[in-house]
Amino acid sequence: MNKTALTIVSVPKAFKGKFELIQRNAIQSWKALEGNIRIILLGDDEGTAEVAKEFNLIHVPEILRTDQGTPRVDYIFESARKNTSGRWICYVNADIILLGEILEVINKISFRRAMICGRRTDIDIDYRIDFSSDVWEKTLIESVKRRGVLHGATGIDYFLHTKNIFKNIPPFALGRTAWDNWILYNCIKNKIPLIDATNMILAIHQNHDYSHAVGGANEVWKGEEAKINLALSRPGENFTLDRCNWEFSKFGMKRKLFFIPKEIKRRIPRIKLLEAPLVSVVMPVYNREKTVGAAVESIRKQSYEKWELIVVNDGSTDETKKIIEEVSKKDTRVKIINLPKQSSLSSVRNTGIKASIGKYIAPMDSDDISHKNRLLRLVSFLEANTSIAAVSSWAENRDLSGTFLSSYTTSTMPEDIRIETPLRDPVVHAASVLRKKVLSRIGFYDESYEFSHDSKLWVDIVKAEFDVAALPEYLYTIRLHGSNLTYRSESRSIARRAYSEFWRIAIEEYPIRAVRWIDDALAELGDNSIIWGTGQAARLLVDWLREKGKKIKAFIERDDARRRKLNREKILPAPVISLEKLIESKFSKIAIASSVAQAEIEEKLLQMGFNRKEHFMAVTFLLTKRIELLKEINQ
Structure with missing residues (x-):
């Protein structure tokens, strides 16, 4: 009944x-x-x-x-x-x-x-x-x-x-x-x-x-x-x-993440209209004869047709240049810039951006594949949300044969991305679309960074008080192989320099400053917070709240059998309630203690009329990063 x-x-x-x-x-x-x-x-x-x-x-x-x-x-x-x-x-x-x-x-x-x-x-x-x-x-x-x-x-x-x-x-x-x-x-x-x-x-x-x-x-x-x-x-x-x-x-x-006011909707979905904003896809390439063809074709197949693709050939010595030139003859939207010798990746990207004429810049790596709706989704979002400087999507990691390896998910809301920017790369750089005027305001990519220039990019954007968002959709495929795996490993080791520049501190000071940053962020959780989740992240948060002398109102568990078991055995220091009870509860904030279901939970809370600024925040990454930093400090 x-x-x-x-x-x-x-x-x-x-x-x-x-x-x-x-x-x-x-x-x-x-x-x-x-x-x-x-x-x-x-x-x-x-x-x-x-x-x-x-x-x-x-x-x-x-x-x-x-x-x-x-x-x-x-x-x-x-x-x-x-x-x-x-x-x-x-x-x-x-x-x-x-x-x-x-x-x-x-x-x-x-x-x-x-x-x-x-x-x-x-x-x-x-x-x-x-x-x-x-x-x-x-x-x-x-x-x-x-x-x-x-x-x-x-x-x-x-x-x-x-x-x-x-x-x-x-x-x-x-x-x-x-x-x-x-x-x-x-x-x-x-x-x-x-x-x-x-x-x-x-x-x-x-x-x-x-x-x-x-x-x-x-x-x-x-x-x-x-x-x-x-x-x-x-x-x-x-x-x-x-x-x-x-x-x-x-x-x-x-x-409807892409709900667009009517005056914008007239321009964006009808992608053949002259009024549609031009997107400049900038693709650096060096010796990628085996992958660049598929990468270019993924742009040519975009459902959003108002784009130009600027391929910056960074002194390739294989067949890369020939492959791009053949495509360019068939499709004038594909343009090639040939550099005489290999440069830093940040300067190569800047060369492409400065030659572009689009309102938006879409980075693209020559190893990867863009989903056919990538540009349509992200450009539509930016047109509808003028306060957002850049938006990215989630990505899949696959090998060159197409075998799925893993998912690359991130936080989606500007408030969480701002907190995470000096702690990790907050969104997928190669899957993003950015406003060109914002890149111009921050001076484009920092060319002093041979690696981790994307880490520095997000630091510069957020420090300039611009907002970044992400859509919880898989619109990009990162194809992993020997060359880019080596690059990513080297890049991670240098990223901390960019994160340290967020506070203008020496790299040696970074761990202690980052822990203080995380504690300041978690301080949003006052007395009578509700924790959504009952797993390891929830227990880490319980420890942090106790350390700070804060009370816990309740935990949320959607599984009826598990909720009854937890309440019966009194494993947790506060009652475990259903989602329906949340509507009737008075609380200071909801802490989302689940990384796997974070986006789903945020969506559910939005459905219930809550908002990120006043009512909830994601904590799983912050807590696990805090533990990692404390271990480093105590070594």
Whole structure:
């Protein structure tokens, strides 16, 4: 039995002709939902009272109407709020058939406030559905798959939302244009998660004409009440489901990381438009005849087409130059700069950047492969988030045969990346895209660094008070082999010099200063912090908090059996609670003590309405790095 209470509210039209048939079908589908469901019919149109009585529904006959007699949207939502004691309310048009997925969806939502909508599927139904049949739902779904047509982003016929999220709704006329657009706009404006559930909820719209409205379709879309609605809805009159900032997919609910304001969206996804910003991919190369061809082809296959590739040939003595020149003849976007002799990698990169004409710079190593959507994803993110100087993605490590070796994941949020910058390379450099104007501001790559110039780059960017982010998607493949493994080993040994420059200290002072930096960061955790995780990292944090005299409020464990075991055996110094209990808890901050699930946990907390600055921080890397540094100090 579904534990979530759901109140369904609707304003039926007169039960006459085809409207009687399709509205009965819809209402009976709501009745068929399993769980604690309350159905309220509003209004006194012909047949409404009788149908409410027949199906044992709540009937509210008196409703507030416009001067023309049309039900008012503000009254409908207020009436729904007053007539439910549950958490969830669904306003739905009386011609929409709903199935059991709607209950599955609300059980997956942990936001304190949320609005769920989705596109309807249109279909002609001219028969009474036999709800006594064991196969009515299966038969209907098969029919919809064969004959149904998914409506566009304007086909919004249900609003599934948590109670008490709406106040001061304008006096819109129901059944006229623009009020639904205002609802979506209001959610975004007030930072209420707006979730597109099209992929989860099959909202079946039974087609009908506009004979119920005096004046027909013209009145609905262009009549006097439509004009009033349009005026009341501004500036949200053009908001559609495209503006949702969360969505359900086959992998579960996820934030639309690439949600872009409409004025930007016109330029970015339509990558062939002249307005799309140019991305300059800069690829240094030295004697990579076996790998450079595949690296270049991965850029040529990008779904984002507005790019130039500048290959800086650093005095190669093999067939590298010939390979690039052959590609350049076929694709003028591929350009080659030939240097007479080998230089430092930082100066080679700067040569390519200074020859570029793009708004953005995308580093690329000649051993590696870019996922076809790398540029589209990262450029879209930067266009939508103008305060971010650079963004990277996660990467996979593979050998030259393509065999998977390991994952390269990083923190994703600017606050964590800022803390980690003097402790490790905070993001994958070769997978990043950077604003060229930011590189210019910091003086490009520091050419005094033969190795670890990328480590110094992030230090310089963060010291200049710019933010860096990462997307938790694998958009880049690092191909490991003998030559670059040697380089990476040498580079790591020099990186500490760059990290030390973050504080302008001698390398010898680094371990003690870094421990103090970590302690200062962990000081964000005050008394009554909650620790998400119950493993080794959580225990390290317990030790640190005890050392600092701080109290622990609780631990979070999502596995029911493990949570019961930990509470029963009192292994941890505070209660272990479920995720549901977190919403009711008062705490200073949540410490994410899990590196493997860090991004997933952050996403879940964002879904629940928390934010990184005020409510949570990742601690696993900081704690393990602190132990490593203390061992070095005590040697």
